[in-house]
Amino acid sequence: MKEMFSKKYLATLISTFAVGTGIILACAGDWGPEYGTSSFTPEAFVDSGYRPFFYSGYSMYYDIGYDTKHDSRFNESNVNDWSTYLGNGAPVAELQHLLNTTTLGSIDSAANYASGKTKTLPASMQSFQLFKKLNSKTTSFLNYLVLAKKSEEFAISNVQYSWEYEEKKKRGPYANAAALNAKLLSEFTIAKDPFLKQRYWFQLERSYYFNAPTQKAIEFFESNEKAFPKNDMYYRTMAYAAGIYYTLKNYTKANYYYSRVFEGCAALRTVAHYSFHPQEQADWNATLALCANNEEKATLWQMLGIYYGDDVRAMQEIYTMNPKSEKLNILLARAINRQEQEFSLWNDGIRDNIINVKKDTTGNNLLAFVSRITQAGNTSAPWMWHTATGYLYMLKGNTAKAAASYAQAEKKLPKAELAQLQLRLLKLINIIASTPKADSKLEKAILPELEWLANLKMEDGEFRHSSALNWIKQTLSERYKAQKEFIKAVCYSNYTGFYINNSNIEAMKSFLAKPNKTPYEALYAKFYALTTNDLLEFQAIDLALHDKLDEAIVKMESIPNGGATLPGNPFNGRLQDCHDCDHEAPQKIKYTKLSLLKKMKDMKDKVKAGQDVYTNAMLLANAFYNITHYGNARAFYEGRITGEYHYSPFSIGNEFRNMLTDMTLANKYYTQGLNAAKTDEQKAKCYFMLAKCERNKYYNDSLYINRTYEYGDQPSMPDFKAWDGFRSLKQYKTTKFYQEAIRECGYFRTYSQR
Amino acid sequence: MKKYWWPLLLIMVLTAACRHQNKPLSFYYWKTQFTLNDYEKSVLNEHAVTSLYVRYFDVDFKPDGKEPEPVSPIKPDSSIRAYRVTPVIFIRNRTFERLEATTIPMLVKNVAFLVNLINQSQGIRPQQIQFDCDWTERTRDKFFEFIKQYRALTNQTISATIRLHQVKYKEITGVPPVDYGVLMYYNMGAINGDNNNSIYEKSIADKYNTYIKSYPLAMDVALPVFSWGLTIRNGKVVELLNKINFSQFENDSNFIKAASDRYQAKHACFKGGYYFKENDQIKQEHVPASDLLDITNQINKNTNHKIGKLIFYDLDSTNLVQYERDVFEKVLSNLN
Known part of the structure; x- marks a missing residue:
């Protein structure tokens, strides 16, 4: 059996306005986990029955998003309840089938069979053990089930916002309500078995809720509620009574009952929470006045804290009534998880949000409150309060006080794994935060802790540690950089500046190759993002782009497979650069990074030896052009150090922009080609290619040099410049190449017409 | 002198008559139950309003959802039959961010299906539909494709709401393939609690006004009365x-x-x-009445008199009672 009683739930999720510019509520990061930047795992502190209410940056309910179980929440417990009632003769699978799958018609037939009215069972039930040993309990069960299945017609929505929504909701009032209510009432009245009686009580109350009369619903609930045990069925019934009070605008009573449901039945917590909705201060005061004791009041304050985000006020009220109340735990966890988001900052190196320790007034109120209660030492979980206090101090940069709090927490730490892990993690962060210098003493202290953290096999959603690990790596990297220990710095957090200096790369290669590393060296070597091959490849690229082809070949040869295959013919030279055209064009020879270097080396040797200098110099120049950002073989330089997918020179890292856009070598070999050119056609072509190099250099020097030009304000640049190459090309008007250039290149055409 | 008096008067009367040939007036209806109270009915009667833009449902693709879903479809009562209704579907932009292009035909069918169900529930047959989506550069292709396929399926007249930023940056966000647009002349500022009014602020509107003229769509205009x-x-x-x-x-x-x-x-x-x-x-x-008049001045100045009709957002007596009853007339007659 299923149920659904959140009518207003449907009405509240509408686009309130066609708002063009949304408000950004506390959204942590850019689609990171819903808990944002967090190192405080609520599961370590809070009963799992509160899980939907853990802090979430963007969901209604943590982990589940929305409550979609209105129709199925009690399916399993119903089966268990009936199984217990019916005793050993009732196989669970059969009960599951009868309760959750079978139609009203089949149940009706089965009930008739059980009561002797008919002789045959529906085909699907003929093998059921349940019907082999019929007794009065089975008959009672089936009679009940007939009425319960009838009630499903109005009590179940069967929709979770499907497109047939309108049609299914358009059922109108249930036609046989009066007869059903009369039958349920009579069954309720004659039932002697308390289990059955309570279930009829629930069924009739629910029917009153959906079908009226509402006044009867109130009387029926109030006059019978004392007779039943406070089990799930009791609170399910109470939730309907609360719903009726709500529709009668008796918010005082409705909210009081919702709070009782919230406290009494974990399965209905989301429902009670969603429906809980004081309207005016007077309702709220009256609801508090209805409470039979402080425990009930504490639940109301707990709901206020959860629903309306006033954690501190709620904790204050609960604490005053009962310092030992465990209702404080979820509120404290939420307050801390919300507060951590204020201590979070985007980090470019990590490409994620990480902890941001800052010494300002952020969170002073919460810290004052939490530390006051911690000092009083009279809560039910002092270690949680000590841990929270320590964490807040740590985020605010007071590591001494944090350490003292963690030490207190340790004295009272439970054995539970998550509790142990949580404190260990926070202590590690604190040790690093409190030691400005990364010296051997610190290294010794953190070695076992970092090994533990790095080898942890848990998901971040189980134990929130990734953000802390990222912070640790970034922080250590910065410390080592400041201390000029660059190998350690780059291992903890890779940064491109490291690779500008070849001696750094050589040192890194030696370090990676070093046998018998100390345990600490082995640890940070494991954090290093790159491999020796990445380094060799980068060195080869760097050498090639400095015209040191012999050495480049040696480096590239030590990499498996000679590096990536290039997508186009790197010896093409076009009037207009068109990478896609080159990549699509059929190619007889496919070059890898290595085979390209070898071919270039051949040509260079021939140029030197004076063999067919024009052709070889031009092809070599084309290749040097193409392996820059402007050419068709960017794949040659793309790698884990230089980066890839550069959509413009702006997107190349500062360290490499000059290296990857430089036209010097192309220019050098086009000039050699020009010097060796014999015909006007050849010369014309050389001048045009030189103009292209000149153009690229112009933009390198005037536009791409300044990163701020990428977005918005660009320097005032002329629309048109006549390159030296174009001026010289004018001498060759009669060549075919000139005509082709006029046809292909609008820029040149414009110039030629001046 | 006297003999010139008559023609002059005639001209004045004619001009006045031209000026007072008011554009049609309409309202958005944006609640989940369509039912009009007496105050709302009287305002509609007084201004001879015959057409309403009625929000039917939202479409959202929730982060934890498997497909786009309708959210809170309207429950209309029979009073809706008295009006020429244009259903409005609000589609959250994130729907198109997550939607695979191959599933657009399915969404088109689902939306048309539910619109039809709601129409049938009151036996009405709207000939138009409006899509309200704050589409962006990233979602424009899918949104525009959705519109094209919706037209192909239903053959209806389709309009779309157009936000001021979409007018200004039309080269980036594109112009939707609709029969006409409705310029949303509100919600132009950030909702950040500063001293500006996020619903309407003249200084912010000024940044957009000059772009309206060149927007290549026939347009109605929607003004805020909420x-x-x-x-x-x-x-x-x-x-x-x-x-x-x-x-x-x-x-x-x-x-x-x-x-x-x-x-x-x-x-x-x-x-x-x-x-x-x-x-x-x-x-x-x-937005006080004086601002509404000011907005119409801006629109007069910046639209080449291209505005088809005036639609107020939104029809709800809690909004309407904040204004003198003749404000709609005044605003309308102020519009060229």
């Missing part, structure tokens, strides 16, 4: 208070007046179904 409150906590807007009656804060000892448009919570308390923490500020934002 108000809302913003709850501001530690300098950040934490909640939008819809349709809240602002005067209720006046005599409540839990609140003090902090500025002409702001109250501040002296103590944490519940009020009007909302909870306020101590020191929360509540800022009222609305």
